[in-house]
Amino acid sequence: MKIIDPHIHMVSRTTDDYQALALAGIHAVTEPAFWAGFDRGTAEGFRDYFNQLTVAEPGRAAKFGIRHYCWICLNPKEAEDLALARDVLAVMPEFLDRPTALGVGEIGLNKNSRNEVTVLELQIALAAERDELILVHTPHLEDKLKGTRLIMDAIRNEPRIRPERVIIDHAEEHTIGEIKDRGFWAGLTLYPNSKCSPARAVDILERYGIEMIWLNSAADWGISDPLATVKAANEMRMRRHPEELIRKVFHGNPAAFLGQSPKFHAA
Amino acid sequence: MSILKSPLSAQEILESTFLENRARILEIAAFLDRIERADDAAEARKDFRYQAVLHAVGCLLAPSGNRTGAILHRLSDPTTEPIPSSAGMKSAVGAWQEVTREDH
Numbered sequence: 001m002k003i004i005d006p007h008i009h010m011v012s013r014t015t016d017d018y019q020a021l022a023l024a025g026i027h028a029v030t031e032p033a034f035w036a037g038f039d040r041g042t043a044e045g046f047r048d049y050f051n052q053l054t055v056a057e058p059g060r061a062a063k064f065g066i067r068h069y070c071w072i073c074l075n076p077k078e079a080e081d082l083a084l085a086r087d088v089l090a091v092m093p094e095f096l097d098r099p100t101a102l103g104v105g106e107i108g109l110n111k112n113s114r115n116e117v118t119v120l121e122l123q124i125a126l127a128a129e130r131d132e133l134i135l136v137h138t139p140h141l142e143d144k145l146k147g148t149r150l151i152m153d154a155i156r157n158e159p160r161i162r163p164e165r166v167i168i169d170h171a172e173e174h175t176i177g178e179i180k181d182r183g184f185w186a187g188l189t190l191y192p193n194s195k196c197s198p199a200r201a202v203d204i205l206e207r208y209g210i211e212m213i214w215l216n217s218a219a220d221w222g223i224s225d226p227l228a229t230v231k232a233a234n235e236m237r238m239r240r241h242p243e244e245l246i247r248k249v250f251h252g253n254p255a256a257f258l259g260q261s262p263k264f265h266a267a
Numbered sequence: 268m269s270i271l272k273s274p275l276s277a278q279e280i281l282e283s284t285f286l287e288n289r290a291r292i293l294e295i296a297a298f299l300d301r302i303e304r305a306d307d308a309a310e311a312r313k314d315f316r317y318q319a320v321l322h323a324v325g326c327l328l329a330p331s332g333n334r335t336g337a338i339l340h341r342l343s344d345p346t347t348e349p350i351p352s353s354a355g356m357k358s359a360v361g362a363w364q365e366v367t368r369e370d371h
Contacts, residue, residue, distance in 0.1 A: 113353035
């Protein structure tokens with residue numbers, strides 16, 4: 001079965017992982033811009049990172065027959081410095097124009113601060129001006145519920161953004177209902193300890209249906225699993241869900257959302 | 268909303284996952300016992316994270332089909348306004364601790 005992992009941070013992974021993805025049937029990935037584990041000091045640091053996302057990683061992936069796409073943004077963990085944020089936003093359009101950049105992401109909030117909200121609004125406006133897809137990072141743990149609501153309010157305050165062109169990622173049991181009620185796509189992230197297990201993610205599918213939902217690994221430099229989507233697909237299989245539904249969740253749904261960008265071609 | 272009904276019966280769910288969940292509940296018990304054996308157990312019992320675990324354990328006993336959501340709600344920040352600044356703050360801890368205005 002072919003799988004798309006629509007949220008994975010391959011800059012943090014080894015070449016072995018690309019090989020494992022290919023062997024497991026994951027032939028297309030999309031990589032949002034994120035926090036590197038340290039704060040970058042200048043917009044030039046982000047320029048180098050955006051080059052890595054748009055040039056280096058597609059090249060690494062192609063050696064294994066994997067199509068690599070990306071998202072460009074200033075992530076919320078580095079959004080407290082408004083001067084730096086404005087400098088980074090100024091270089092973003094050059095990279096959003098690149099052939100594998102699908103939109104603005106992963107924007108959102110981390111600790112739900114005023115400056116984070118300001119930078120989020122600036123990036124929503126940029127996405128609206130360019131008619132870009134948006135991939136949203138929702139905060140971790142105790143900050144998720146409040147942050148998800150603040151993010152959805154900010155997006156709905158921008159009338160040029162259609163909710164079906166926005167995916168609110170890292171949803172869990174306490175946020176998925178509101179995300180779907182407000183017309184957005186929802187992402188379920190399969191990540192040890194801090195997000196969903198494969199079993200909980202499939203529970204959520206059973207409760208809320210499979211429409212406008214994707215699953216992803218968000219594998220990065222933390223303890224995480226680039227094959228998590230394969231394991232969640234197998235969880236569905238072990239529960240005797242039909243193969244047709246499994247294909248829709250792990251290939252059809254992400255292809256439908258990502259296909260709203262003319263740059264995306266599902267492998 | 269289109270619900271995706273699980274093909275598994277409740278009995279099949281018990282058959283396939285009872286043992287792993289038995290192990291999980293023993294891990295939680297062992298975690299609490301480990302705290303009790305420590306010299307500063309009394310302090311730990313007042314910690315908001317310890318209290319959050321006890322409350323979550325209580326939620327397991329509720330006759331509900333949404334225990335997971337109830338626990339996550341209980342662990343969440345219930346406020347609605349952005350905080351003044353996140354400078355120096357990167358991580359979340361997993362349970363919400365009310366901080367009084369004087370503490371800022």
